[in-house]
Amino acid sequence: MHEQGWTTLHDAQERAIGPILDEHHDVIISAATAAGKTEAAFLPICSALAHQRDVARGAPTADPWEGHDPWAPPVPPPAPGIEVLYLSPLKALINDQYDRLDMICDRADVAVHRWHGDVAGSEKRKTVKHPSGVLLITPESLEAQFVNRGNEIATMFAGLRYVVVDELHSFLATPRGAQLQSLLNRIELAVRRRPPRIGLSATLGDMSAAKAFLRPTGPDNVLVIESTSDGQELKLQLRGYRAAAPDLRGRQVRAAEAAGQTVEIEQVVNGDQLDIAEHLFKSLRGCDNLVFANARSDVETYADLLARRCERAKVANEFWPHHGSLAKDVREVVEAQLKDRTRPVTAVCTSTLEMGIDIGSVASIAQIGPPPSVASLRQRLGRAGRRGEPAVLRMYVTEKELDIRSAPAGELRCSLVQTVAMVRLLLERWLEPSDDAGLNLSTLIQQVLSVIAQHGGATAAELHGALCGPGPFSDSDPARFSRLLRSMAAQDLIVQSGDGLLLHGQLGERAVNHYSFYSAFQTQEEWRLIADGRPLGTLPVTQPLAIGGLLIFAGRRWRITGVDTVGHVVELTRAAGGVPPPFGGEVALVGDRVREEMVAVYQGTDVPVWLDAEAKTLLAEGRKAWRRLELDQHVLVAAGNDTIILPWVGDRGLSTAALALATQGLVVSVDGPTLTVTDSSPDQVVAAARSLLAKPVPDPLEFGRHVENSEVDKWDWALDAELAAEATAARIIDVAGAWRVLVAVDAQPGSKLGSPSDPTAPSVPSPLLP
Template sequence: MRDAQERAVPVLVDADQDVIIAAATAAGKTEAAFLPILTNLLNDYDPPGSVLYISPLKALINDQWDRLGRLCEQLEIPVVAWHGDISSSKKHRFLKSPEGVLLITPESLEALFVNRGSSLAGVFQNLRYIVVDELHAFIGSERGKQLQSLMHRVELVAGRRLPRIGLSATLGNMSLAKEFLRSADAGGVTVIKSENSGQTLQVQVRGYIQPPMSELKKLLIQSADEQSEEDETENKASPDFAIADHLYKVLRGSNNLIFPNSRQQVEWYADQLRRRCEKDGVPNEFWPHHGSLSKDLREQAEHALKAGGQAASAICTTTLELGIDIGSIKTVVQIGAPPSVASLRQRLGRSGRRPGENAILRVYCKESPLKDSSSLSDQLRQSLVQTIAMVRLLLGGWFEPPRTQGLHASTLVQQCLSVIAQCGGATAADLWKHLVAEAAFQNVEKPDFLKLLKSLGEHELIVQDSSGLLLPGTVGERLINHYEFYSAFISDEEFRLVCDGKALGSVPISRPLTKDQRIIFGGRRWQVRDVDLQAKVIIVAPARGGAPPLFDGLGAMVHDNVRKEMRAVLADPNPCPFIDRDAQALLDEAKKTFNALGLGERYLIESGGRCYLISWLGDYANDALRLLLNHVGFSCDNAGLAIEIEADIQRTLAALKDVGELDANDLDSILADVENMLREKWDWALPESLLMKSFASISLDISTAIEFAQTHAATYTNPNEMMPRALIGD
């Protein structure tokens, strides 16, 4: 046995404690949990017991169904998968005789509570374990809040405390996982962390110069069938073609995962790599995999990777990040800056699984050519430096902890309606006790909860009868009976950008959005004129300003520690050992700008009547800083590393002083201009005060922003220093 498997036996076999098993992908977590759990089930209990296994993905359930099915077949322990593709006859068989292992998603478990609430006592009476796979994927999300609430409700129905088993990738702070698994008794959760590392990482970061966005867009839209010889020559200006050539050269003949940062790029690279196979007259080895593809097309890619007879590489989004078994992977490729260190680590867990094999990471970074008008973010080579910082943090064993402070009041709305449906009605006291006071939503205060119930009544989601019992209202009844009710989350919806009646395209907007804010799209700066939340439309007009940075301001949220490490990268006089010559030249350019601007000692730079604030804070704090500066009357934009402020240094310092005096709890005024607070599924039903608290807790770090303003407005000593105009594009 592996170390985690050996250590799991004594703590799991008696079903008397909560346990987290933390190990890398393919380190045997499933066996570590289920060998002692199945041993327990085989003991002579009458009636036989059962296990509730909760997974974030239907595909992972199918994978584990096959895996556990083979293990349990000779033990004569039933293994039942429960999701939309499973026949109702198999589900009824389990409900009639609930024994063995039930594999289910949170959404299907929610449906059981809503539709079979009266019969669940019999279903869960002999339950011995609750197992949560990919625990880290739930922490800090609305779906995670739903899961916490469901685990508590399962125990209420069973009438006793049940051992909860979490299977997880190693988290930087395991106390967060313990608090998530059993918030009322985190100290009683046993953690088994695999010590089997022994894996060597081989990494290379390659640098490329990106042509202007208008030229790149033209090149990417062209199909290879339409390209003339002249076009082929022009294509050499685009790094994407050079990256595709290099991928084809180094990956052919082995199994690999390639992660671009968008579905559009997945399709483009899959097409380019397939064309190279056709051109050489060899079988295609490259398959796209993302959420918009049909189930059949996704399974083609998965089967190609698993089959083993022929080499296969998947060009994919986050769909292949979690633990679906796809066999042994030689190389993990990241195109562009990784979304996070945690994501990079999760992806890298797929590589080097065989004994003696190294894990291989290849990263391809694209940067813009520098001009006199180049933005500060481009001059500091933001994408490349962020990538280097993330790899350094990965090598040092750090990765982002989940953000657990979110109220996720939207999910509380769903859980209130679900409990009312399950029980045929509930009192306000019941809901408070079983969902808030003793369960997942303990950060919601009683006055806010009472306002929430009043708001649910105003929206006709609930009604109260003469006895005080809360029942589904007209709207609530309709929504509870719709299949979409069971999911607590919705994907970030895309907004259409429209200028003078002409559609520019669509983008997912997950950051705070205010009128007059400037955003970057299609290689241009645009100013927000109006936002129509119902129609999901943003009306924009061309904005003045220099060339926009390559950074678009709409990507993944960057953590404070990543920005601090970026500063350390730029201040480090030594060459970086894992980047190629072109990347090193780009990094040297960034270091030259960093030193010329004195960014090791200062955080404010003035040029052309505009001030650049480089806080080295993450995006949650920087987004809050931008909103707070707007709130005290200053127009500014968040461009990643720098917040660009329409003011000189003296006025910026005065603004920071005003920000430092704000009350972080005065959300009514701070968030007054935010247009897109309706972020989660049931936010529309929340009272305004609770909506603001929930939005701020999920999307912003207001306290850190105010603390930064207090500290730096008081200590800045060179307000009159000016930098040469040529250093920063106007």
């Protein structure tokens, strides 16, 4: 490291040395992006491995009097096998870390291997034949080792001394995280030891949950090392916009195209998008930046608008899209450009560049729309302001123009206020705790099939003992586990032999032998996009495709020339027009704490200095609507024939309250932070709430049985109705939050509207409760 110009260690790097070297504790290292977490883990790890090699070779120790003891038993050489297992959520991060670790480990004579779907087979065969040193791998590739080389796991990891989990936060409370926990436990069962685990993360909101994830059998023995040297200066601006209709709408676009006219993207996107793109162009051009959007369609739209803006200015394009549906080589070109210091580049991206690969220092971060979460915003912000420079964050939020049909959520400017609340929580250093992952039954099904593949069969007792101890499947007691096995057998995933051994059924055998088995999470059906014979990437097609149709992808405009419905291939050629493809967006549940902070924003009078003039005006409008609706006293607002409930609880509580009210015959929908009860007066809503409150608080399972779309995770389809209800109840039902909503409705059923003379108050024809 001295050769790379290092003169000192960061505080987290110094404090990690002792705990990692003594190998008696699991460790979590939490520090800002680019604070050297990888080195904090691997410098002491490499020292330990180098010392072991020196002792095995008989090299003298630091103390010459203890350099050789003729009476001491001979020290055996290190056990063959992988010595450090590094788990990463991203293949790109593995590639990036491979280069960094190769430099660190080379001086310690420690080999570094990588393993994922893009690694050549020759490299993998070499690793299997001579396992040693550090193995960088994804959970999916590790799963494949258990399935395809089950008998070799114990030998391959016989020398395992450390396990490192990078980007720990990304695994918390997810099917992939449950899979990872299970795989680590199965490795320890295979080698009959518990090597220390080291978790690395820049974004952890709940250390107790992180400790329990890293070592479910002993969270109290996990040491947390949090860096104290990441007090970064922040330059921040939140810009507000009002939605503006495009120049041409659908019918006008079709008429123009029928007349042979070329329709430009600037004519079909909203005016506020054009304004945001113009500000991005003027602010970001000439330096490296990341622009985050919440939907892949927005990524493509803004990348195209910015590229065309460069073209009109007769300057080289600096703006490129980056998202998960782009082909690997297309993404890697953008990543290489970000690392290239010779010319500026801005990537317009989804969460694909939120974490992981080292793209070098970027001048600023931009966020279009409210961030998915406070933790996500913190992770993204960590990409800017490296090497002692301040972090620069630009945020862009659009609100709709108000009219007589505007709902209270629109009047309250909820998107802008939620963004303000999230920034305030960020500045307070608060981050969301991880959600409850529930029973993880989908992932448990996968792990049952994997263990059977690993050992060629297993009894029910062996499977339960191996999988259902402390960890992600601890809630599956023998009774529930037996029901799960029966459900799997009913779907022909498993069969039982005469001696009681569980084996793969025909469907289970086909599933395990398919490459998609190794992933624990659900993947959406994707169509391949081919342009003049070159693959561009994939696209989840959610609407009919027509020959001659237009779309934007990879920052360029294309015309559809062919559609292969059997092979799921869309053929494209370059075109002058186009519309963004119908990608999905990044959806994250909003929790109670964010909604509570939104209330504090509404009730406050301070105006953050980091708001621009339009954002200040929108905030003032939201606060005015709050006061006019008297929402500090009431939670009900009548809107025409409907009633709006504004309880300011998290999304899970809102959804559960909607289910509860639906059992009383009401039609309820969730709309942002509000519930809309269709064709019901406040009197009817209050009566329904009181009826529910008069009964005992129900078991979450009762609500789980009312959820129709229970197939959320990959293997949910194999659950019987009762198990599906149990999984749904554990995953999404919040009875306590729902009952807080009902209590608020019962306690304060009325609400008042502004007087008719108030020019900003929309008229509401139906009367309210007195």
